[in-house]
Amino acid sequence: MPAFPEAARKALADTQLRRNLAHATGTIRAKREAVVGEVAEWEELRLAGAAIKDNTLRRLDEHLLTLEASLQARGATVHWARDAAEACEIVARIAHGHGIDEVVKVKSMATQEIGLNEALAAHGVTAWETDLAELIVQLGDDLPSHILVPAIHRNRAEIREVFRRGMADAGRPAPPGLSDEPAELAAAARLHLREKFLRARMAVSGANFAVAESGTLVVVESEGNGRMCLTLPEVLVSVVGIEKVVPTFADLDVFLQLLPRSSTGERMNPYTSTWSGVTPGDGPQEMHVVLLDNGRTRALADEVGRQALRCIRCSACLNVCPVYERTGGHAYGSVYPGPIGAILNPLLKGVGVDEQTDSLPYASTLCGACFEACPVRIDIPEVLVHLRAKVVDAHREGVPKPEAVAMKSAAWLLSDARRLGLAERGLGVANRALTRFGRRVLPGGRRALGRLPWPGSLWTNARDLPAPPRESFRAWWRKGGRP
Amino acid sequence: MKVAVMVTCINDSLFPDTGKSVFRLLRRLGVDADFPAAQTCCAQPMVNTGYLDEAVPVVRTFVDAFAGYDAIVTPSGSCAGSVRHQHSIVARRAGEERLASAAPRVYELSEFLVDVLGVTDVNAYFPHRATYHPTCHSLRMLGVGDKPLRLLREVRGLDLVELPAAAECCGFGGTFAVKNAETSTAMGADKARHVRGTGAEVLVAGDSSCLLHIGGLLSRERSGVRVMHLADVLASTEEEA
Ligand code: SF4
Numbered sequence: 001m002p003a004f005p006e007a008a009r010k011a012l013a014d015t016q017l018r019r020n021l022a023h024a025t026g027t028i029r030a031k032r033e034a035v036v037g038e039v040a041e042w043e044e045l046r047l048a049g050a051a052i053k054d055n056t057l058r059r060l061d062e063h064l065l066t067l068e069a070s071l072q073a074r075g076a077t078v079h080w081a082r083d084a085a086e087a088c089e090i091v092a093r094i095a096h097g098h099g100i101d102e103v104v105k106v107k108s109m110a111t112q113e114i115g116l117n118e119a120l121a122a123h124g125v126t127a128w129e130t131d132l133a134e135l136i137v138q139l140g141d142d143l144p145s146h147i148l149v150p151a152i153h154r155n156r157a158e159i160r161e162v163f164r165r166g167m168a169d170a171g172r173p174a175p176p177g178l179s180d181e182p183a184e185l186a187a188a189a190r191l192h193l194r195e196k197f198l199r200a201r202m203a204v205s206g207a208n209f210a211v212a213e214s215g216t217l218v219v220v221e222s223e224g225n226g227r228m229c230l231t232l233p234e235v236l237v238s239v240v241g242i243e244k245v246v247p248t249f250a251d252l253d254v255f256l257q258l259l260p261r262s263s264t265g266e267r268m269n270p271y272t273s274t275w276s277g278v279t280p281g282d283g284p285q286e287m288h289v290v291l292l293d294n295g296r297t298r299a300l301a302d303e304v305g306r307q308a309l310r311c312i313r314c315s316a317c318l319n320v321c322p323v324y325e326r327t328g329g330h331a332y333g334s335v336y337p338g339p340i341g342a343i344l345n346p347l348l349k350g351v352g353v354d355e356q357t358d359s360l361p362y363a364s365t366l367c368g369a370c371f372e373a374c375p376v377r378i379d380i381p382e383v384l385v386h387l388r389a390k391v392v393d394a395h396r397e398g399v400p401k402p403e404a405v406a407m408k409s410a411a412w413l414l415s416d417a418r419r420l421g422l423a424e425r426g427l428g429v430a431n432r433a434l435t436r437f438g439r440r441v442l443p444g445g446r447r448a449l450g451r452l453p454w455p456g457s458l459w460t461n462a463r464d465l466p467a468p469p470r471e472s473f474r475a476w477w478r479k480g481g482r483p
Numbered sequence: 484m485k486v487a488v489m490v491t492c493i494n495d496s497l498f499p500d501t502g503k504s505v506f507r508l509l510r511r512l513g514v515d516a517d518f519p520a521a522q523t524c525c526a527q528p529m530v531n532t533g534y535l536d537e538a539v540p541v542v543r544t545f546v547d548a549f550a551g552y553d554a555i556v557t558p559s560g561s562c563a564g565s566v567r568h569q570h571s572i573v574a575r576r577a578g579e580e581r582l583a584s585a586a587p588r589v590y591e592l593s594e595f596l597v598d599v600l601g602v603t604d605v606n607a608y609f610p611h612r613a614t615y616h617p618t619c620h621s622l623r624m625l626g627v628g629d630k631p632l633r634l635l636r637e638v639r640g641l642d643l644v645e646l647p648a649a650a651e652c653c654g655f656g657g658t659f660a661v662k663n664a665e666t667s668t669a670m671g672a673d674k675a676r677h678v679r680g681t682g683a684e685v686l687v688a689g690d691s692s693c694l695l696h697i698g699g700l701l702s703r704e705r706s707g708v709r710v711m712h713l714a715d716v717l718a719s720t721e722e723e724a
Contacts, residue, residue: 005665008666012665323663327666368620407537411541417544423496459699463696463703465699468496469499473495477520481503
């Protein structure tokens, strides 16, 4: 995966994609703003959400043990997975144990994060996504680009093509003469999926929350496909990140208000499913919960970055992010794109290891829109700056990059007013030299520089640059200049 | 009250007229402000790019330069935000508590005028059609709210038109503008389009860095729209016009 700036280039050049994204994020942004505006105590709710998560994370070990005990008491089997490979291995083993070669899936970030579908395929088990957007991604042999709407980068016409080409290979083909009307597309998906729900003997889900005290897992969704997966098959496996735990059922109250409004811009989501263990004769008769670390304890150890583990994956930060809106999700090279991806990926994977991960904390202007939108008040700009420092520190040994050289010399210049004054005098000289060539004049009469050679070209490829003034402010002041 | 102006490195070296405007404006309002000549930069370029060790001596220079002043006024929401929110990070890094000491005394220009001096009418005259871009750090990091607009609304002759999607980032973002140059200009192009759509002759903002970026795009597009710092507009008077 290339570093963010290169990966973004492709999306930036794709005008259709840019239009799809601007339209989709614009629509959901307006919806979110409207329903959030209805709640007078929104700020108190945010503070409460952040506090519950922080308190839980502080004693995560205890809460996880409580969760394990209460799940076991209700007849579920609990597994612990240190990383993606272990988690996938566990799920595959369960499938094999029952002679199962096909599973249905509830949309789940955790299973995407660990690459479960690919891992199961390698074990001869096919995993079918049942979330509509996730289905579009899977049938189109594509990658998700948004947390909530994985196919946000596709428009109706593209979806129709994906269905017509992909459905037949995966089960029930698309009806003949399928149009790109949303209702027709949804009906086609419904028929296609129903066949799979009724056939599959095993389902895989994630969970939005896991209540420690009662051993209850919670899935919040819009379509009801999740509920089908959670109730129809014989065997249910839920892969749950260890940060999803909340202590009590009462804590859910706060999040069930924060999540739908932030996420889909709805007052309440259509389906909230909760399940606890096994009930004889009703629903899955075997339940497994895989508690997943995969870098979460590493993130927890980072005193500034650990707040990212509060994230409830609502995707509000993506929808308000001006960078995401232009580049789309694929540029982030992860199932977690946008502002949260820019901090979560480096926190989970560690910095200084690969160039792509190290480029993510820089994929932001620090405009702060994400922090403002985040329902659990994750100060994403603060974490971004913190991670940038970690990236820089990880590369302090060895040959310094041009950027490090530039920063060091800038710092040297800026630690002493006399040095800065001398450099500015240099700019004054440059003014005389450059303005002779600078043919452009800015509105207001000041001369401008056109295209400069590298590295100046990074600025002047698209933007003019005012020519330096003849005299800096400090020089003018020193001469006794007073307004 | 001893008041110092932190002109900022970008105004000092690239937009000296904006520095002069701040002094002219303050003098008109009866504030005899000083320019501590030892000042350089708030260190934001280093901090935001992740170079914390490098930021330490720059912040030290800053704190020394402004020691002994009761208020530090700056025509930059971004630099004020940096002093207020980032100097503590540098102080922690250096183990030098003193490095965070300027934070409570720093004011962005509109904050100083409205909150400290208690004025919104600064006796300015600027007979042009203008639109205002609230820069991200003024808006969200400092929370200056509508203070700049309250000041602008009192300017005589000024025809202030609303900027669509005003709260959206222009895409400058310091080193982001060169590290992610294509994304930066894509964002800036949309901002420039909104500005052109207002039919304004002048785009006003409280941060020269954002204006450098948006103005650079507006100029490349030959839009004819001029960019000006809030201080320059507020300093304008009938005599000069
Ligand atoms: S970081 Fe905040 S806004 Fe972004 S997905 Fe997570 S909870 Fe939502």
